[in-house]
Amino acid sequence: MFEVDKEKCIHCGLCIKDCSAKALQFNDENVPEIDEKKCFECQHCLAVCPVGAISVCGKKPENSDKIYFQNPDMILNLIKSRRSYRHYKQENLSKDKIQKLKYMLNYVPTGCNFHKLHFAFIDDIEVMNQFRDYVNKKIVDALTKKPVKAIINKFNRHLKSFLNGEDVVFRGAPHMVVVSTPVDAPCYNVDPMIALSYFELYAQSMNVGTCWCGLAEFCLLIMPELSDYLNIPKGYKASYVMLFGEPDIKYARTIQPEPFEIESVQKGTFKKLGFVDKMKRYFWNLK
Numbered sequence: 001m002f003e004v005d006k007e008k009c010i011h012c013g014l015c016i017k018d019c020s021a022k023a024l025q026f027n028d029e030n031v032p033e034i035d036e037k038k039c040f041e042c043q044h045c046l047a048v049c050p051v052g053a054i055s056v057c058g059k060k061p062e063n064s065d066k067i068y069f070q071n072p073d074m075i076l077n078l079i080k081s082r083r084s085y086r087h088y089k090q091e092n093l094s095k096d097k098i099q100k101l102k103y104m105l106n107y108v109p110t111g112c113n114f115h116k117l118h119f120a121f122i123d124d125i126e127v128m129n130q131f132r133d134y135v136n137k138k139i140v141d142a143l144t145k146k147p148v149k150a151i152i153n154k155f156n157r158h159l160k161s162f163l164n165g166e167d168v169v170f171r172g173a174p175h176m177v178v179v180s181t182p183v184d185a186p187c188y189n190v191d192p193m194i195a196l197s198y199f200e201l202y203a204q205s206m207n208v209g210t211c212w213c214g215l216a217e218f219c220l221l222i223m224p225e226l227s228d229y230l231n232i233p234k235g236y237k238a239s240y241v242m243l244f245g246e247p248d249i250k251y252a253r254t255i256q257p258e259p260f261e262i263e264s265v266q267k268g269t270f271k272k273l274g275f276v277d278k279m280k281r282y283f284w285n286l287k
């Protein structure tokens with residue numbers, strides 16, 4: 001799984017330095033060699049080698065992309081101009097854009113390089129409309145029947161809109177992606193959110209509108225048949241949903257958000273906390 005082109009290797013040791021699993025070391029000929037048991041397949045060795053001497057996990061350096069990104073201001077502008085879209089054209093996004101979005105997902109980071117996310121795409125507006133109609137009908141039914149109403153009281157404040165036929169949950173989006181993780185993934189609660197954050201920004205860089213959808217996530221929770229319909233594999237939990245499609249609205253400028261509290265910790269000694277304060281912190285951190 002790990003090959004070094006001895007003609008190319010300059011014995012710089014960068015691959016060894018950057019191997020966080022400590023799976024690499026120089027052999028007697030001063031060439032890096034691997035302890036495969038320790039490797040967790042992050043491919044940092046392939047990425048860091050300045051002369052492209054390392055192939056790993058069947059991947060050759062000549063098949064990697066060059067790194068040419070140079071304009072952080074463009075990224076900042078993209079982040080600032082990102083919006084939640086709630087108006088979409090009633091048409092399919094181009095196949096090319098959908099393909100690019102799917103391809104990008106292979107590059108998102110996962111804790112411990114677990115790399116086992118599952119993405120269920122609805123990339124056909126007709127399928128989306130079927131899905132939407134099914135969910136909306138079930139919500140309206142439940143909202144008008146007393147015994148079930150309590151389960152979905154989250155939707156109560158939208159009752160009027162639902163009865164008016166408004167698409168409160170899916171915002172008229174022609175597409176959605178549902179990300180799921182194995183329930184035993186080391187970072188099951190974080191990996192899906194990272195993936196969708198990358199998805200959102202890359203989508204908006206291509207003028208594709210997106211919207212995080214907590215309401216759809218709730219629907220997946222209370223209607224288990226939806227996960228089956230989406231072919232979410234056994235042992236996986238649907239984590240979050242993002243709507244997307246060709247926007248039917250254009251934002252002319254960025255917003256001006258209230259700043260978060262962002263503090264730099266100063267040099268100093270640790271405070272001695274009393275027992276009660278310690279316990280408060282302890283339980284608060286566990287929440």
Ligand SMILES: Cc1cc2nc3c(=O)[nH]c(=O)nc-3n(C[C@H](O)[C@H](O)[C@H](O)COP(=O)(O)O)c2cc1C
Pocket residue numbers: 082083084085086171211212213214215216
């Ligand atoms: C985790 C999360 C869940 C959200 N769920 C919904 C949702 O169910 N429906 C919706 O219309 N917007 C949803 N939003 C969008 C937020 O309401 C939105 O971020 C907020 O209105 C600010 O607008 P902006 O994203 O354009 O800055 C969600 C956003 C996040 C981050």
